[in-house]
Amino acid sequence: MPPTRRQFITAAAAFAVSHALLPPLGFGQAKKSTRLVLLGTKGGPRVGEAGRSNPATLIMINDVPYLVDCGYGTSKQLIAAGVALNLVRYVFITHHHSDHNLDFGPLLYNAWITGQPMRVDAYDPTGMNELARAFFKYQKFDIDVRIVDEGRTDPHGLVTAHDVTKPGVVMTNDDVKVSACLVRHPPIKQSYAYRFDAKDRSIVISGDTAYAPELAEFAKDADVLVHEVMYLPGIEALLQRLPNAKRLREHLMAAHTLPEEVGKIAAQARVKTLVLSHFVPGDDASITDEQWSAGVRKHFTGRVVVGRDLMEI
Ligand SMILES: [Zn+2]
């Protein structure tokens, strides 16, 4: 059921108060450099026993957290990275595979339950409003109880969703311009890469994609390109254990990028640093950093970083 007018006004009032309490963005304080932290580097929705967490990437610009994707475990990874959950200000979802959005609702909830002021602008290829609404409905019992019993504010007004419906500039503020590029991730039609052009640094996050030359153009001369990667021998080993191997193999080959292809994109884009992330398979510890990067280096002579959770670049 949609919130009543009174609930809406209450939420709006709470929002106005909480927003007023936020520190001013990039105003009256020394500018901080732009930081990139990999929160979760494993591709796919399966929760592993150890090692890599599901996809999420943090960009800190002038001390404001911008989060790209919210795979399972994002709240914990943010805290491990030293970011208070209520301070997450912007969320960008590359596409709606669950390894990229599963913790969006829980992250909002976990931020709300801190009781501290929060305000989130979320950008995604349509569906974020629905996702937030559905999550709040899923937790309606708990939220309603806590509003009355603990005097909490209604969380519905704390998130504003923005649909990304086409490539181009998604948002701008005093610190950064964020642009989107449509990439190739069939059968999903709306899957985006995002580019963050801050004053001191440009960072591109590929999202999930097969080899996409248009991404090289989009990432042209960026300081850092974070690109997904899939290691074929590792996939073959994984598939041997699965009953849906044939279908899954077809999906992986059509929708993800091999190391050699990642190298080509980085070389064409002439980026300074290439960071490998969204590893598929992401929980096979026998695959060495050298194996992940060998194919890349056939084409790209710049700096290559084999990403790990909580690594800062
Ligand atoms: Zn993915």
Ligand SMILES: [Zn+2]
């Ligand atoms: Zn995907």
